[in-house]
Amino acid sequence: MSFEQDPDVQKKGFSRRGLLKGIGVTSGVGLLEKGAEAQTTANVQGPGEVPITLNLNGKPVKVAVEPRTTLLDALRDKLDMTGAKRVCDRGTCGACTVIVDGKAMYACTMLAIDAQGRKIRTIESLAAGANPHPMVKAFVNHDAQQCGYCTPGFVMAATNFVERSATASLTEDQVKDGLGGNLCRCGTYMGIRKAVVEAAKEMKGARNA
Amino acid sequence: MPNYSWPPMDQRKVMGKRISRTDGVVKASGRAKYASDLNRPGMLYAALLSCPYAHAKVRSVDTAEASKMPGVKAIRVVSPAGTEIQWAMTEVAVVAAETEAQAKDAVRKIKVDYEVLTDHVVEDVEVAKVGARAKPSGEQVTGDVDAAFKESDVVSEGWYGIPVLTHCCLEPHGQVIEWKGEKMEYWPSTQNVSGLAGDLGRSLQFPAANITVHMDHVGGGFGSKFNSDRWGMECAQLSKESGRPVKWFLDRAHEVVIAGVRPSAYAKIKLGAKKDGTILAWESESWASGGFAPSGMPPIPYVFGNPGSGIPNRRMKHLGVSLNTAPQRAWRAPNHPQASFLTCSALDDLAAKLNMDPLELFLKNLKYTPRPETYEKQFKKAAELAEWKKLWKPRGEQKGAIRRGLGIGINQWAGAGHASTCRVKIHPDSSVEVELGSQDLGVGTRTVIGQVAAETFGLPMSAIKVKIGENAYPSSGASGGSTTVGGVCSSTRKASVNALEKLYAAVAESLGAPADQLEAVDGRIQVKGNAAKAMPWKAACQKLGVNSITAEGENVPKQAAREGLNSAGAAGVQIADVTVDTETGVVKLNRLVAVQDCGLVVNPKLAESQVYGACIMSICGALMEERIMDEITGRVLNADMEFYKLAGIKDIGEIVVHMDIAPEHDKRGVIGLGEPPAVGGVAAIANAVSNAAGVRVPTVPATPDRVLNALARRNA
Numbered sequence: 071m072s073f074e075q076d077p078d079v080q081k082k083g084f085s086r087r088g089l090l091k092g093i094g095v096t097s098g099v100g101l102l103e104k105g106a107e108a109q110t111t112a113n114v115q116g117p118g119e120v121p122i123t124l125n126l127n128g129k130p131v132k133v134a135v136e137p138r139t140t141l142l143d144a145l146r147d148k149l150d151m152t153g154a155k156r157v158c159d160r161g162t163c164g165a166c167t168v169i170v171d172g173k174a175m176y177a178c179t180m181l182a183i184d185a186q187g188r189k190i191r192t193i194e195s196l197a198a199g200a201n202p203h204p205m206v207k208a209f210v211n212h213d214a215q216q217c218g219y220c221t222p223g224f225v226m227a228a229t230n231f232v233e234r235s236a237t238a239s240l241t242e243d244q245v246k247d248g249l250g251g252n253l254c255r256c257g258t259y260m261g262i263r264k265a266v267v268e269a270a271k272e273m274k275g276a277r278n279a
Numbered sequence: 280m281p282n283y284s285w286p287p288m289d290q291r292k293v294m295g296k297r298i299s300r301t302d303g304v305v306k307a308s309g310r311a312k313y314a315s316d317l318n319r320p321g322m323l324y325a326a327l328l329s330c331p332y333a334h335a336k337v338r339s340v341d342t343a344e345a346s347k348m349p350g351v352k353a354i355r356v357v358s359p360a361g362t363e364i365q366w367a368m369t370e371v372a373v374v375a376a377e378t379e380a381q382a383k384d385a386v387r388k389i390k391v392d393y394e395v396l397t398d399h400v401v402e403d404v405e406v407a408k409v410g411a412r413a414k415p416s417g418e419q420v421t422g423d424v425d426a427a428f429k430e431s432d433v434v435s436e437g438w439y440g441i442p443v444l445t446h447c448c449l450e451p452h453g454q455v456i457e458w459k460g461e462k463m464e465y466w467p468s469t470q471n472v473s474g475l476a477g478d479l480g481r482s483l484q485f486p487a488a489n490i491t492v493h494m495d496h497v498g499g500g501f502g503s504k505f506n507s508d509r510w511g512m513e514c515a516q517l518s519k520e521s522g523r524p525v526k527w528f529l530d531r532a533h534e535v536v537i538a539g540v541r542p543s544a545y546a547k548i549k550l551g552a553k554k555d556g557t558i559l560a561w562e563s564e565s566w567a568s569g570g571f572a573p574s575g576m577p578p579i580p581y582v583f584g585n586p587g588s589g590i591p592n593r594r595m596k597h598l599g600v601s602l603n604t605a606p607q608r609a610w611r612a613p614n615h616p617q618a619s620f621l622t623c624s625a626l627d628d629l630a631a632k633l634n635m636d637p638l639e640l641f642l643k644n645l646k647y648t649p650r651p652e653t654y655e656k657q658f659k660k661a662a663e664l665a666e667w668k669k670l671w672k673p674r675g676e677q678k679g680a681i682r683r684g685l686g687i688g689i690n691q692w693a694g695a696g697h698a699s700t701c702r703v704k705i706h707p708d709s710s711v712e713v714e715l716g717s718q719d720l721g722v723g724t725r726t727v728i729g730q731v732a733a734e735t736f737g738l739p740m741s742a743i744k745v746k747i748g749e750n751a752y753p754s755s756g757a758s759g760g761s762t763t764v765g766g767v768c769s770s771t772r773k774a775s776v777n778a779l780e781k782l783y784a785a786v787a788e789s790l791g792a793p794a795d796q797l798e799a800v801d802g803r804i805q806v807k808g809n810a811a812k813a814m815p816w817k818a819a820c821q822k823l824g825v826n827s828i829t830a831e832g833e834n835v836p837k838q839a840a841r842e843g844l845n846s847a848g849a850a851g852v853q854i855a856d857v858t859v860d861t862e863t864g865v866v867k868l869n870r871l872v873a874v875q876d877c878g879l880v881v882n883p884k885l886a887e888s889q890v891y892g893a894c895i896m897s898i899c900g901a902l903m904e905e906r907i908m909d910e911i912t913g914r915v916l917n918a919d920m921e922f923y924k925l926a927g928i929k930d931i932g933e934i935v936v937h938m939d940i941a942p943e944h945d946k947r948g949v950i951g952l953g954e955p956p957a958v959g960g961v962a963a964i965a966n967a968v969s970n971a972a973g974v975r976v977p978t979v980p981a982t983p984d985r986v987l988n989a990l991a992r993r994n995a
Binding site: 139147153155158160163165193196198199203210211214218219221222246249256258259 | 304305378379447497498530720721722885887888891892893896920921926927929
């Protein structure tokens, strides 16, 4: 469940938690080396746009991006998938959270070319409309949003947190620990705590049924 | 004249209920399209070059090389040669290119020659250091201050400070603009849908009537998004020059630095009081900066300085400080959080000096406030919820390293509804549309409008289609001053009643009763009180034949109080409970209690969200958040979200919200809520920290260094 214990995270992209851990245990040089390693994806040369294929929400999607384009900008500017938001643009706020190979990631700190061959889930994969995904529904029930700009990132981080948790009965304290990588300016945390506890019951209950 | 008054409190079926926000799913599922999400065909992206110096003159701007860069379609010089720049990150030039990366590449090729002026001043915490940058802005005297201090049994003195904050909206300022000949399409991120075309049109000398403004959602504003701004004007020019739609949203660093700050406030305050805590005299010397333009005096003494009945003897001097920093913008309750913090800190220190429980001292002096009975009731409720009697200990009485403390803050706000016109349409197919040129900053504007219309028509929420976010709809005020809910609810009520009158006229004959004897209840039009003589809503609408009903209703602020739909005058109190580690200086918020009235509460669920959010914003301001300037370079050091600290989900402790919903408040109609609960929290937390630490921590945020410094000064 913990990002810190996952060597994969630091190798293939950064989460805020992974980055902080990295600073704690390695020198700055070590971090740069890891960043460089992450960029050595085969068959991609710039500086112009190159064709890549992303596995997005279960479907292969072809897109042309510059090697320097982040996954977030590719989603938003090239694919019109704008649920993930660009807010801090440097791995602090979590508004761009997507799920990559089953783990919540900041799409602003991952290059699109590095996302090839990995399973990417965005907020657009969660049901909306009259019968929304349990996490979306719980966010609405508990009014866990105001302006709503951070909300899709929170919903994705929360969904991933619940999916990876061992139990359907989460406490609000566990939710606080699990969602420390996202920030809200309107101050919707009280509703979010309750929403995630409620959604966990439905998500895990559905799986066990 | 139709009767527009609200249905009696106990007879409402939709208003006053805990209804979930109607656009909740579209937002939480990422489907909502904000202006910054738009991708128009052929759209260009803009990137900004700004000045790295806090004070400089532009000698020349050379865009020749930049204009030859790949993808570049238009370049605008915003600060041409000869411009004197007064704060770092002022806009100098902007490039529009096929991709954002190309625009940024081109920005790096623009050559600007500056004459750097090294006389900048960017910090005002020590007023003695700013020299001529501090300008007196008058002295206010009431009563005989010197005599009152002589008469006082106790005189308490202190100094207090609250720094500059930035709005840090998560959706940055910006827009997409498509200028096509005589027409312009404008998708801004704004608090001012109805007013923005006029603002941009004036800047561009372009007819506002030809500017169409669209905005479905806005990602935060907090008072900083009322105008089209320089980026709106230049974005339009880039679109005109390139013949393409252009998207320009500020990056995070510019958003933090130039898109809005809250002014600072510092004050030395002296209070004189009798032994029983009755305050006789107030004297203050304050200073504040809102950027290059100085900032005025916060309204001190806050709440206790009520005109006509406030602290009787007062002398206030103020200095406005001009800094080389970006300009202030309205920030959720302009100058009130600062005033509350300064005033409540001084009162808390007076209580400590008198060895008096500060709750008693606040209660003792409520006669100086505009609404003594309300505040007394609220203080008692808040004290009960915060377990004041059990948990409060006199300042300095605790001995261990880890100490708990409680503190008090207070708020007041006007919040009467703004000018707003609503258009309601009832169609023969029975559908209802409600249109206003308003916006939802996160309050739930669509939801409360829908509740008022549904209540009036006796229909479920699902039967009402609420349409906002277009300047083609009737004009509604900007969302500032907590005026939106009062304004749009009142205009919606009037438009709905007016539409209903027309529907009654259409069906009166069929029901065999005069139109003024009909009512709309539970999906029917019926003779008043007689469900047997009724017609389903759908059948009633069919009587319209092929013509829809259109009716308007207007909230006119000068008439509103008389009509009783909305009025001014919210009040609230907050009590904070913190733990301070006196060895590390770390402050932990245990609990923040907020008791708040806002008149008639249209939707308690959404209202509570506003108060929760305002409390969390107060926690940020009291414990974490501040703009940090580098005095050598004159630049903001924390222009990002890693070091411009906002609270995360784990940092906020428990928050207890009690909405003061009561007949005596309800009868005053709707009163705005966005701002008042964002006022008193900083004061409450700062007082709780001082109570726990055993010494006044004079400036916020109460970061570990400030707490330890305060403790060290006491021990020195």
